[in-house]
Amino acid sequence: MKQRIVVGVLCCLGLLLVFVFQRVDVAAVMGVGSTGITRFLVNRTIRFLVNDAFAIGLIYALFATRKYVVFAIYVQLFGVVAFLIPYFILKVYHPGYNGPYLNFLHRLILNPTLLLLLIPAFYYQKYVVENNIREN
Numbered sequence: 001m002k003q004r005i006v007v008g009v010l011c012c013l014g015l016l017l018v019f020v021f022q023r024v025d026v027a028a029v030m031g032v033g034s035t036g037i038t039r040f041l042v043n044r045t046i047r048f049l050v051n052d053a054f055a056i057g058l059i060y061a062l063f064a065t066r067k068y069v070v071f072a073i074y075v076q077l078f079g080v081v082a083f084l085i086p087y088f089i090l091k092v093y094h095p096g097y098n099g100p101y102l103n104f105l106h107r108l109i110l111n112p113t114l115l116l117l118l119i120p121a122f123y124y125q126k127y128v129v130e131n132n133i134r135e136n
Helices: 004-019 024-032 038-062 064-093 100-112 113-133
Strands: none
Touching: 004 100, 024 038, 038 064, 038 100, 038 113, 064 100, 064 113, 100 113
16 A cells, blocks of 8 residues: 555656646757657657656556556557657647647647546446446
């Protein structure tokens, strides 16, 4: 239990730090990417993966259930395919476009939205399972 609390606190602090330092050019610090678009892609990918890793850690800290963590990882992989790749395609091939679709993708990429939506869903799932067991 103590380990889960430490993991939860560290993940919350990690999410906060990612938000606070969102303007830091990580690609430049790492020496990756000579062009602006390459640095953009590297920075967004790192932020997406780090945000979601902290959110998965938070899910582990809250539930300590392997199936929830595995499902959260699948959601993250879905996010890479369904959101990160189309976001990059739009940014690379249509740099002038700044419409609502891109704005929507931008929010999903930079915030661990999908994974944080899982927390109430997992609580509900746990509640339903516990109540069904008691009723039967």
